[in-house]
Amino acid sequence: MEAVSYALKALGLPVFDLAAELGSVVDGGNRTLGIAAGLLAHAGVGIAWALFYAYFFWGRFDWPRLVQGLVFATIPAVLAVAIVVPQLHLMQLHTDIARVQWRDMPFLSAGQIASIFLVHAIYGVTVGAIYRRPVGYRAGHSPPPPPPARRMERTPDRGRRDPHGFLFATGIECSYPTIDGGRWRRDQLQSTGHYRHWQQDFELCRKMGITHLRYGPPLHLIFTAPGKYDWAWVDEPMAELERYGPEPIVDLCHFGIPDWLGSLENPDLPQALGEYAAAFAERYPWVRFYTPVNEMFVCTRMSAIDGNWNDQKEDDGAFVAIAFNLASASIAMSDAILNVRPDAVFINSESSDFTQPCCPDPQIVELAELENERRFLPLDLIYAHDLSDRMKAHVRERGIADDLLLRFRNREVPRRSVLGLDYYEWNERLIDTDGNIRSLGELFGWYVIANQYYQRYRRPMMHTETNRMDASDAPRWLWRQWHNVQLLRKAGVPLVGFTWYSLTDQIDWNIGLSEALGLVFPVGLFDLNRDVRVVGLAYKQLIDMFRDEPDFRDCKDLAELMN
Amino acid sequence: MAGFLSAHGYDPGPTQRPLLAGCIAGVLAAIPAVGVLWKFGSIFVEATILGLTVPLTLACGFAAMACAGALYGRLFGRAANDRLGGWLFGMAFGFALWAAGAAFVLPIVSRGSTPAGPAALGVAVSLLVWGFAVGLIFPIIHPYLHEKLETGSTSRDVGPRAAASNGKRAKGRGASHSL
Numbered sequence: 001m002e003a004v005s006y007a008l009k010a011l012g013l014p015v016f017d018l019a020a021e022l023g024s025v026v027d028g029g030n031r032t033l034g035i036a037a038g039l040l041a042h043a044g045v046g047i048a049w050a051l052f053y054a055y056f057f058w059g060r061f062d063w064p065r066l067v068q069g070l071v072f073a074t075i076p077a078v079l080a081v082a083i084v085v086p087q088l089h090l091m092q093l094h095t096d097i098a099r100v101q102w103r104d105m106p107f108l109s110a111g112q113i114a115s116i117f118l119v120h121a122i123y124g125v126t127v128g129a130i131y132r133r134p135v136g137y138r139a140g141h142s143p144p145p146p147p148p149a150r151r152m153e154r155t156p157d158r159g160r161r162d163p164h165g166f167l168f169a170t171g172i173e174c175s176y177p178t179i180d181g182g183r184w185r186r187d188q189l190q191s192t193g194h195y196r197h198w199q200q201d202f203e204l205c206r207k208m209g210i211t212h213l214r215y216g217p218p219l220h221l222i223f224t225a226p227g228k229y230d231w232a233w234v235d236e237p238m239a240e241l242e243r244y245g246p247e248p249i250v251d252l253c254h255f256g257i258p259d260w261l262g263s264l265e266n267p268d269l270p271q272a273l274g275e276y277a278a279a280f281a282e283r284y285p286w287v288r289f290y291t292p293v294n295e296m297f298v299c300t301r302m303s304a305i306d307g308n309w310n311d312q313k314e315d316d317g318a319f320v321a322i323a324f325n326l327a328s329a330s331i332a333m334s335d336a337i338l339n340v341r342p343d344a345v346f347i348n349s350e351s352s353d354f355t356q357p358c359c360p361d362p363q364i365v366e367l368a369e370l371e372n373e374r375r376f377l378p379l380d381l382i383y384a385h386d387l388s389d390r391m392k393a394h395v396r397e398r399g400i401a402d403d404l405l406l407r408f409r410n411r412e413v414p415r416r417s418v419l420g421l422d423y424y425e426w427n428e429r430l431i432d433t434d435g436n437i438r439s440l441g442e443l444f445g446w447y448v449i450a451n452q453y454y455q456r457y458r459r460p461m462m463h464t465e466t467n468r469m470d471a472s473d474a475p476r477w478l479w480r481q482w483h484n485v486q487l488l489r490k491a492g493v494p495l496v497g498f499t500w501y502s503l504t505d506q507i508d509w510n511i512g513l514s515e516a517l518g519l520v521f522p523v524g525l526f527d528l529n530r531d532v533r534v535v536g537l538a539y540k541q542l543i544d545m546f547r548d549e550p551d552f553r554d555c556k557d558l559a560e561l562m563n
Numbered sequence: 564m565a566g567f568l569s570a571h572g573y574d575p576g577p578t579q580r581p582l583l584a585g586c587i588a589g590v591l592a593a594i595p596a597v598g599v600l601w602k603f604g605s606i607f608v609e610a611t612i613l614g615l616t617v618p619l620t621l622a623c624g625f626a627a628m629a630c631a632g633a634l635y636g637r638l639f640g641r642a643a644n645d646r647l648g649g650w651l652f653g654m655a656f657g658f659a660l661w662a663a664g665a666a667f668v669l670p671i672v673s674r675g676s677t678p679a680g681p682a683a684l685g686v687a688v689s690l691l692v693w694g695f696a697v698g699l700i701f702p703i704i705h706p707y708l709h710e711k712l713e714t715g716s717t718s719r720d721v722g723p724r725a726a727a728s729n730g731k732r733a734k735g736r737g738a739s740h741s742l
Contacts, residue, residue: 025684051651055642083662091683096608098679100670207712471574479726522574529644529702532712534576538725540716545723 001046001123002039005115014111018042018080018119025091049076050127058131059517069128070121077120081113134518135191135507136184139259142221143190146198149236154203157245158547159211164559166552167462167497168543169249170525171214172201173506175513176256177302177309184516185256189218191507191518193528198237200530201503205246208525208536209543212289214349214464214499215241216251220258223276231283238284249289249347252277252333255299255309255513263311264303264322274332281340289345292333295422296326296378298351308514319374320398327381327408334382334414345561347497349420349464350379352449355429356440368431370394376456379419383457384411416561418496419457420464421450423481446484451493460494460561465501467535469510471522474535482542494557500539504528574640578715581636581643584705585697589632591704592653592696593625596689600624603685605678612673631660632697636705644705649698657694661687 002019009015023038057072085108090098108116137143159165173188189195205213217234224230241248253273261269277292293299303310304318311318330348337344353375357368373391380387386409387395395405423446426439446463454461463485468477478500489495505528508514509521520528525536546552575581600606610620635656636643642652665686670677678686715721 048651048654051648052655055648055651079662083666087666087683087687090677090679091681091687093679093683095679096604096682097612097676099675100677101675471576475721475725476727479723483726527641527644529641529646531641531644531706531709532578532715534578534721537578537710537712537716537718538721540712541718541722544716 001119001126002042004122005119008115008118013115014109015115015119016085016108016112018084018116021085021088025088045076046123049123050131053127054131054134058134059519065132066125066128069124069126069131071124072127073120073124074117076123077117080116080120081108085116133184133516136179136186136516137190139178139183139185141185143187143195145232146195146236149199149240152199152203154244155206157206157211157247158209159245159247162211162547162553164554164556164562165211165547166555166558167212167499168210168547169212169214169462169464169497169499170205170208170210170503170539171251171465171499171501172216173502173504174216174218174251174254176218176220176254177299177513178256178259179309179312179514179516181312182259182310185220185259186508186513186516187218187220188507188513189216192504194504197530199240202237202240202244202246204526204530205503206244208540209547210246211547212497213241213246213248213503214251214291214347214501215248216254216291216294217280219253219276220256223258223272225260226272227275229276229279229283238287242284242286247289248287249291250280250284250287251291251294251349252280253292253329254294255302257310264299265311265318265325267325269325270328270332273329274336277333278336278340281337281344285341288341288343289347290334290337291347291349291420292337293326293330294349295351296323296330296382297353297375300326300378302512302514306512306514308512317398320377320395320400323377324381324395324400324404327378330378330382331411334417338414343416343562344414345416345418346414347418347420347462347464348379348382349422350453351375351427352421352423352446352453353427353429354444354449354452355431355437356443358430358432361433364431364433364435367435371429371431371437379453379457381408382411382413383417383419383459384409384413385457417459418462418561419453419459420462421446421453422465422501423449423463424466425468425477442480446481447487450484450488451491454488454493460496460557461488462495462497462499464497464499466499467501467523469521469523471533471535474523474533475538478535478538478542489551494560496555496558496561500525500535504530505533575636577720578710579641579644579705580708581640581705582633583636584701584708585632585634585636585643586629587632587704588697588700589628589630589635589693590625591700592632592693593628595696596628596693597621597624599689599692600685603681603688605682605685605689608678608682609669609686612669612676612678628693631656631693632701635697636701643698644702646702649702650695651698653694653696653698653701654691655694657690657692657697660694661690664690 005015019038019042020035022041023034053072172194175188178185194201221233222230300319300322302308304313304322307314334346355368355371357365373388425441428440428443430438430440432438466481468474485498502524504524504526505520505522508517508519526532610617639652
């Protein structure tokens with residue numbers, strides 16, 4: 001910016017030298033010193049504006065980066081012309097009080113005003129060009145590791161009091177898919193500050209009365225090569241959880257895989273992840289609860305149909321291949337864990353979806369039926385459930401052999417498998433007359449949708465994720481989800497836990513992490529400063545109200561599962 | 564404006580007291596700012612322009628800075644709690660105050676009179692110092708004013724009644740039975 005300003009000046013153009021003007025206020029007769037001070041002050045102002053751009057302006061509009069920077073730069077440009085320049089003139093007067101009249105203002109020539117806007121435009125474009133991806137990191141790199149544990153007072157863990165108590169859970173959001181053709185790694189543990197605040201995060205859970213924590217150590221940072229593990233990422237946090245609680249539900253694979261494994265279609269993936277699960281279970285043999293692969297359907301859809309993560313494909317064949325591969329991985333991981341910990345409990349979290357056709361148009365109905373069958377595919381595979389005839393034909397057409405189908409069908413499902421169902425306001429969808437999918441909001445509700453899953457699999461269940469992007473409405477949403485849980489229990493469904501997801505606000509939640517914008521969404525029990533949100537208060541009241549009720553203190557469905 | 568200030572999920576909600584925290588931070592931050600005004604002689608110039616005594620000018624200044632601090636807390640919401648970025652937000656706000664106050668409000672109140680020379684420089688520097696200080700102080704004092712988890716979670720407003728739309732009592736046929 002300054003270089004262009006001086007270059008234009010050298011060309012004899014009527015450039016207004018803001019830095020020199022700034023410096024002249026303090027030069028005390030030494031012009032060189034004045035210019036140096038002015039440049040320094042202007043650089044400081046530029047840095048402050050850039051930080052302001054990053055914090056409050058960036059990503060608010062769906063504009064190209066350079067345009068965002070350019071538009072932003074008009075703010076300091078206007079302020080410079082309207083406020084700063086006149087005030088600098090006032091500061092140079094040899095009097096204490098001046099009479100300000102419009103006609104006395106130091107009017108700038110059109111050329112000088114244009115030069116101010118031009119150099120600010122260059123500044124804006126530069127800031128726009130430089131500021132690209134504020135969250136995540138280049139694939140293959142690592143963020144700073146978690147700091148060591150420090151001494152602190154700890155709240156007693158409520159979960160230990162009642163071995164068969166209902167699971168009042170939350171989670172630390174830990175998604176780590178790659179985007180941008182595999183070149184950029186999203187890492188929510190980093191973006192939300194968990195690596196820095198891990199100890200405080202666990203303490204907040206204990207203060208809330210949380211009994212169980214969905215916790216996903218960063219697979220991509222720990223599992224560095226076949227047979228090689230960097231446990232430094234998780235040793236201390238796991239030691240803290242073991243000693244002080246809450247009890248973790250360890251989420252081994254959450255939307256991403258290590259760089260060296262490449263693609264979700266990699267046939268070596270199940271064996272590799274099985275090896276990781278075995279190593280994890282051996283290192284932390286006290287862990288009882290596992291989610292081998294989180295939301296297989298969502299991971300597959302986002303990676304193979306929506307083209308957002310990992311393989312970034314938009315291909316139904318890839319969807320089928322990845323769904324089968326992730327299901328195989330989930331099974332390999334469960335088997336490996338059972339070898340180490342035969343009484344392990346598997347919470348198989350999945351998104352609870354439903355798609356409604358808008359009208360009797362056969363094509364729309366067909367699309368909705370396909371969606372409603374496709375949602376079950378990964379769960380059908382790990383729970384050895386028959387695929388529907390339509391889905392069988394669908395996967396056969398995409399290269400799945402009958403003997404593979406038979407292998408899944410004949411699998412002996414671990415007895416302690418819990419169907420975890422996640423539910424958000426966009427899980428119920430409508431296929432519109434134009435074939436586009438639209439969110440329906442809470443139409444039938446979790447009770448109805450979860451019951452569809454229960455009737456299909458007949459497994460113990462847990463509500464494993466919910467939240468609300470409108471923070472002020474979150475308590476209403478929390479209690480309504482809770483009423484769904486209670487009603488389902490009363491209807492005889494063995495439901496062992498409930499989860500508000502997540503402990504803290506999340507980053508880029510509204511766009512499914514598909515771009516590294518770094519925008520904060522207030523879905524957490526706590527904000528990113530670790531200050532409680534109103535839904536945090538509501539969840540604590542909920543836990544306090546129900547945890548000592550006999551039906552929750554000694555949850556017979558959980559007792560049956562654990563025995 | 565609010566949309567642009569949505570870092571950290573903006574809305575402080577009922578658990579925080581940004582106005583009170585801003586008030587206190589504004590008054591505390593005014594102490595170093597007054598030091599700057601004194602050093603540059605700006606405080607005497609302002610008193611002359613406003614036709615007030617210096618103590619009365621200082622009193623008005625502290626009151627104004629308390630209000631400005633509250634406005635800072637209201638505008639920046641949860642972002643003002645950020646210990647890393649607070650100083651920057653405060654300085655930006657101090658700059659805005661200077662731009663609005665020095666360039667517009669003071670000349671209007673004094674019918675065209677405004678500080679000039681070193682006094683004008685002192686006003687600008689003092690407001691930047693005030694902003695810097697308010698941004699630093701705010702996140703330090705605010706946690707002491709927050710609703711605590713233990714007490715806040717007992718409020719009926721966050722209890723089961725929240726499940727009903729807008730927390731309102733049901734009206735209409737068949738909905739008015741009470742126990």
